[in-house]
Amino acid sequence: MAHHVLAILNQPSAEAAPHDADAAPFAFVDPSTPQLSVLDLGATRGDGIFETISVGSGRAQALEHHLRRFAGSAEKLELPAPDLDVWRAAILAAIAELQPGAESWVKTVLTRGVEGDGRPTGWVYATHTSDFTRVRTEGIRVVTLDRGYRHDVESTSPWLLAGAKTLSYAINRAVLREAKRRDADDVVFVSSDGFVLEGPTSTVIYRVGDRVLTPGTGLGILDGTTQANVFRYAESLGLSTGFELATPDQLRGADAAWLVSSVRLAAPVRQLDGQPVAVDAEFTAGLNEYLLGLRD
């Protein structure tokens, strides 16, 4: 039992000899030693994809949704389709190796591999989670930042990879530094034509009266795995749910707003661009209890 574990997947090359099929599909290695070539296109070009999956009580949360999105990202990047049975087995094996803890997460990564090699690189890494209790209750201060793209860029310019979860995340890290400079904790991206999109690592949810809403896919944003569960919870309370575009002003005027993600779960937005946003403490507590309970 370890506090973090790493499994490297045995990826077939394009011209794999038939007997390669007999090789173990993945192997555990020491995560504290180097495993990657500096020539790997994941490292030199951010040319790969990933998923981060929450684990509670030894169970991977929304596993099939994550695997489906992983395969979708691979398709957008024209990477070899991941064998989801192998990835699922590696994820479950990694969780089993991990010392049981209250909350953990598993990351899956698939890169295009070493240039010219024709063999992708894949790994599964699992470790324990920081404690997010405080942000889940007290909420976060958020700033809106221009993402530079129009809201329809996913359909007009698919080569921009909007909507794929790629390793090219330098911008998603830069906006968090900008948020810190503005004395905030997180970011909501806004399209160049003024629509609310998503957070750098989260989906935006907002409530207007008895309607729980999210901008929805097709806007160059990710199909949120946690968002789907938030809608299930809202519907169980008799609220309606839907996909609706919003401006930052509409988000600020909502009856409540959250950034939701696999590991941090639902963080209520308590401030947007320096202005207070209503926090619904009771709904938030119930929602996070529901999301945590899904792991049991």
Place this chain on the structure above:
Amino acid sequence: MAHHVLAILNQPSAEAAPHDADAAPFAFVDPSTPQLSVLDLGATRGDGIFETISVGSGRAQALEHHLRRFAGSAEKLELPAPDLDVWRAAILAAIAELQPGAESWVKTVLTRGVEGDGRPTGWVYATHTSDFTRVRTEGIRVVTLDRGYRHDVESTSPWLLAGAKTLSYAINRAVLREAKRRDADDVVFVSSDGFVLEGPTSTVIYRVGDRVLTPGTGLGILDGTTQANVFRYAESLGLSTGFELATPDQLRGADAAWLVSSVRLAAPVRQLDGQPVAVDAEFTAGLNEYLLGLRD
């Protein structure tokens, strides 16, 4: 003497003990063995920067310009400022270790390192170059593709890191696949408001009469190291040079156009979006001879 060499830089941590200064500033390692952690933010988030420097006759081309741009990219990403004396020494040492060849290149990479470690990762990799003689003479077929950003995004939204040479290059690879689908060899990015920007790994140069032009910096594009030398060559012939915005139509109607970059040098554009573009074979040959000659 090797056909490729790798030097890993000894990066000080934020809280480095003073005696760390006695450690060798870099060390050569076997480039065919893994050197990178899967937890390195360069690999998991494309959170780092790079330069690719051409080498001829054992000399690094435009070395000081590349180092200056490397430091500028680090600043844009708020990475620790690279010690350029150490990087220069590592680059020169790598070149000295490399088996002499007609043309080679050196890549410098600086990442934010393993998350939470506070110590960046740096390496210098050198190897031989493919033969670009054919594209330098016959030219390339290019398609224009929307980059999604307005031309002024570098000044309005610096968190988008436009103008920094980051490891988050998945889009720059995706557009080349799109070019291939359109039966072309390379790409010219166009801003969402219709201006010619740059190639995914090159600067656009075009000639109108006796004026040699390029879109120039401040448009979220890189300050081309080869472009500066192209202007020197043009001026030596009595041509004037300048920075001027162009539309794809203006580029197509130019008297000649090139994509220029450190390693491939000047590739004449012979087709843009399926339409022929004039090729000035004599100027191109003289230009590439000049650029190659700078390495002597």
